[in-house]
Amino acid sequence: MQEDEIRRLLTDAPEAGCRALFETYWAYAYAVVFRTLRSACGKEEIEECTADVLSDVMLHYDPARSGSLKAYIGTTARRRAIDRGRALSRRSAELSLDSETAPDIPSREDVAAAAEQAELSREVLSAVKALGEPDASIIIYKYYYDMNAAQIAKSLGMNPITVRSRCARAMKRLRAALSEYE
Amino acid sequence: MKKRDMIRYLRQADAEEIAKNWQLPDAAAGERIYEKCRRSVKDLPEADTVQGEVITVKHAPAWRYAAAAAAVVLVVGGSVGGISLMQHMHSMEPLPVAEEQSTATVGSEPDTVAAPVYVESMAEAAASDAKEKPRKPSEALAIVEHTTDASEPVTQAVTDASGNAAKSTTPAVSTKPAKDSDPTEAADDHAARMDRAYELLMQFAAEHEHIEVYRTAKEYFEAKTGLELKDLDDRVLVVYPCNYEDACLPAIKQFVEEKGIDDVTSTYSGPRESTRQTEGRITLAEAEQICRESAKAQDAAECIWERYEEDENSGQGAVSWRRFYVDDARTASIVTYYDNGMCIFYQAPGESDSLNPQEHRILTAAGDQLGSLLNWQRLEMQKSDSVLTNDQKAQLRALEQEESSLWCISYIRRRLEIMGAMSPDAPHLTLEDAEYLCAHNQTPELAARWIRELYVPDYNWGSGVDGYAYVLSDHETINIVNGSSIYYEDTSTDPVTRRDLYE
Secondary structure (H helix, E strand, C coil): CCHHHHHHHHHHCHHHHHHHHHHHHHHHHHHHHHHHHCCCCCHHHHHHHHHHHHHHHHHHCCCCCCCCHHHHHHHHHHHHHHHHHHHHCCCHHHHHCCCCCHHHCCCHHHHHHHHHHHHHHHHHHHHHHHCCCCHHHHHHHHHHCCCCHHHHHHHHCCCHHHHHHHHHHHHHHHHHHCHHHC | CCHHHHHHHHHCCCHHHHHHHCCCCCCCHHHHHHHHHHHHCCCCCCCCCCCCCCEEECCCCHHHHHHHCCEEEEEECCCCCCCCHHHHHHCCCCCCECCCCCCEEECCCCCCCCCCCCCCCHHHHHHCCCCCCCCCCCCCEEEEECCCCCCCCCEEEEECCCCCECCCCCCCCCCCCCCCCCHHHHHHHHHHHHHHHHHHHHHHHHCCCCCEEECCHHHHHHHHHCCCECCCCCCEEEEEEHHHHHHHHHHHHHHHHHHCCCCEEEEEECCCCCHHHHHHCCCHHHHHHHHHHCCCHHHHHHHHHHHHHCCCCCCCCCCCEEEEECCCCCCCEEEEEECCCEEEEEECCCCCCCCCHHHCEEEEECHHHHHHHHHHHHHHHHHCCCCCCHHHHHHHHHHHHCHHHCCHHHHHHHHHHHCCCCCCCCCCCCHHHHHHHHHCCCCHHHHHHHHHHHCCCCCCCCCCCCEEEEECCCCCEEEEECCCEEEEEECCCCCCEEEECCC
8 A cells, every 4th residue: 555545544544544554564664673673682572662663653653744654664663673672682882883773873974884885785685686586585584584494494385404405505696696796 | 795794784684675575474473563553552453464565354254244243144135246255255265356455465364263154044044943053163154155147046055164065054045036037137136126125124224223234245344344345246234243133133034024035045143252252252251350359240340341342242232231242152141230239140051031130140249139149148047057156257247348349159158168158168069068058948949059159160050951060079960950959979889879969
């Protein structure tokens, strides 16, 4: 569903709007939260945080004033995740400066580096997509969602051994595809 | 690029791109998150299956909504062309969606819970005796399936809960066009008849507050789901709450017979054990808990009402009393009502529909109800030869002072314990308890009632109309038959010996 449609629904029929908002953006919010919190907590906390993000958006997003819904969700998710990570980690300062969250909150001095890093991330992701399925999914599930071979195999309906061998081959192809960045 | 760097950049990849291109590996995560959201955001509708960017709304057959709303759906009129409602209800084919809902697919998924859909033809129902047909969760789903060609005779398929073919049990009754008639004319004729039936039924519904009428299955689905669907069947759906089946069904039967609406093909009713019902409906254990924790019966009643109000089908009782169906909606209920004071009682399966609390298990009572129970119990106690110690008397006085804040049965049980008439820690009734009650009650009916009342910790009672069997603490069985014969079965002997307790 398009963002405009969701905004309209949020105004005219909030219940249906909230539902549409959830259906359209929950995976996005989850991915943002996961990226930030993956090294700080478990799946349950990540889900909890995602639910908090979406509840926050549903309760506080004003369709008439709050601007882009996706940006609002992305920002809320990042902030919530960082807050959650800080709360969970005794080393909150370290978490906030973690290299994985750094691209989300680049310092003024390091904008260029952050931009370059984001560009490289895009390139890698593009190369992953070019691997085709199921290799792309295997790579994403393994390295983005931190799943093991058995979990990936179950999710994709494959044999864990096949997943491992395909993953290894896919990584080789990925390296070859990204050789120009050596 | 080194592998380590590749992984690092991958882990920093744009979340939006990831979410857009790769479905979340844990398909159930969406539902869990949605449930958490629901707890935070008031009035968020119930969750369906959500998977990644492509949303799969769980197949939403009529019976599912009937179940969610605790409603019965009568389908009037056969399908002429188009997609059969019944096929939607049980097939694996996706429901059609509006073109504009391109990002959403509405599909069908087999429900993990066996669907206790019961289907019967109205004619068959009318012909049968007044006894209710067996409707158990495991019974077969009958699909009365009409061919797209109206000239073909009605065919029917019957499947079990998992969709496998099973034995046919419910013949369809439908006034289909003659075999040699033109299908187009037949369709027009059918539509005209359905329009007429719809008009009549709408008039009927206007006079009956619990009954809703929908011109098409599309209307019904959209009203219940909010999803925009392509047109489904040209049928009229009569929907009413299961709670009012006893009141609504005869009235509808009479009406359709009078008006000559002879196309009522099927009745659909959904599972009572759905997630929604265990969440939204009150269970006996919950009602007991509320009664125990409420200072007054009035408070307990209001709490039960409020709890039940979470269910969209609530609040349809009369002014003076309300009946709340527990898990097995058709056979048990919690009744709260005002009549000489507030009383909340549990109607066990098989018990009469009487609103006389004395005939049922009372969960809590106030005012005269409690008073009458206590007076009666006191009279019984006075007849006994109990000689109480000072300590016991003090305990009783203290108990009487707080009687208004105690759960009625707990209070009486506690009194019996203090007076030495009941084993304090007995998980079940003991043989001695039963003997005591039989010895101190004037009639076997009263003794039987007290045995029932005091058999609190076990919820397996009320298993039959004719009698109750209570497992004693020694795992032997005491039986009460028709409330007039109470006997103890000693299974340690061979053959089993039977001893009457009330002589």
